[in-house]
Amino acid sequence: xxxxxxxxxxxxxxxxxxxxxxxxxxxxxxxxxxxxxxxxxxxxxxxxxxxxxxxxxxxxxxxxxxxxxxxxxxxxxxxxxxxxxxxxxxxxxxxxxxxxxxxxxxxxxxxxxxxxxxxxxxxxxxxxxxxxxxxxxxxxxxxxxxxxxxxxxxxxxxxxxxxxxxxxxxxxxxxxxxxxxxxxxxxxxxxxxxxxxxxxxxxxxxxxxxxxxxxxxxxxxxxxxxxxxxxxxxxxxxxxxxxxxxxxxxxxxxxxxxxxx
RNA sequence: AAAUACUCUUUUG
Numbered sequence: 001x002x003x004x005x006x007x008x009x010x011x012x013x014x015x016x017x018x019x020x021x022x023x024x025x026x027x028x029x030x031x032x033x034x035x036x037x038x039x040x041x042x043x044x045x046x047x048x049x050x051x052x053x054x055x056x057x058x059x060x061x062x063x064x065x066x067x068x069x070x071x072x073x074x075x076x077x078x079x080x081x082x083x084x085x086x087x088x089x090x091x092x093x094x095x096x097x098x099x100x101x102x103x104x105x106x107x108x109x110x111x112x113x114x115x116x117x118x119x120x121x122x123x124x125x126x127x128x129x130x131x132x133x134x135x136x137x138x139x140x141x142x143x144x145x146x147x148x149x150x151x152x153x154x155x156x157x158x159x160x161x162x163x164x165x166x167x168x169x170x171x172x173x174x175x176x177x178x179x180x181x182x183x184x185x186x187x188x189x190x191x192x193x194x195x196x197x198x199x200x201x202x203x204x205x206x207x208x209x210x211x212x213x214x215x216x217x218x219x220x221x222x223x224x225x226x227x228x229x230x231x232x233x234x235x236x237x238x239x240x241x242x243x244x245x246x247x248x249x250x251x252x253x254x255x256x257x258x259x260x261x
Numbered sequence: 262a263a264a265u266a267c268u269c270u271u272u273u274g
Binding site: 018019020022025028051052061090095122123125128129133159162194196227 | 266267268269270271272273274
């Protein structure tokens with residue numbers, strides 16, 4: 001992308017804001033947060049005024065690279081440049097907080113949105129739940145999930161999956177399974193990630209039999225078990241000192257053409 | 262009169 005951007009100049013073509021934004025997001029995808037930020041700076045000097053997408057993209061590039069501080073400082077810089085943060089801006093900031101392990105900041109940003117008159121959307125809630133998961137706050141995560149319908153947002157598969165992951169990371173295997181059953185009951189079909197997260201929860205809580213049971217259930221409901229499903233179930237057996245079951249699962253992977261890693 | 266391009270969320274070791 002950067003090569004093409006340079007090539008434009010040699011051909012007398014003028015990059016516009018979308019050209020730069022696309023290049024910034026390409027840097028983000030390539031985990032080159034510094035390049036993303038330097039393009040953001042450079043476009044101004046070339047007479048192309050960064051817009052909200054420019055900032056959101058550069059901030060997200062920082063977030064993806066785990067540069068929480070840099071992401072936040074870009075987002076805080078926006079108002080000074082006359083750009084009003086939007087829902088995507090906040091969602092990115094929440095995601096940056098999540099990867100920085102700052103669940104309280106994520107929750108604070110959700111409140112800040114509302115107080116600014118921006119309505120949090122499905123992704124906002126999902127991102128805060130993820131931040132709580134990464135911060136080991138399963139109770140807060142589940143409370144947020146429960147609160148979503150009260151503001152008119154119906155939790156989707158990612159909401160549930162993030163909350164199940166929060167239970168896994170908080171050693172709440174019963175909570176994880178409860179949510180897995182709940183989503184099925186309310187018409188949000190569980191997917192491979194839902195089961196994988198629930199199996200991980202069982203593994204962390206020394207529930208190897210339940211973990212293996214969920215793996216079997218995946219087959220029964222027609223979900224394609226992947227390397228993560230097996231790794232988690234094998235880890236559960238290992239923790240439970242069930243070496244025989246672990247080796248059997250390894251063999252089963254091969255038979256199903258899931259390549260062990 | 263008209264087409265096309267840019268940003269946010271989930272799972273194991």
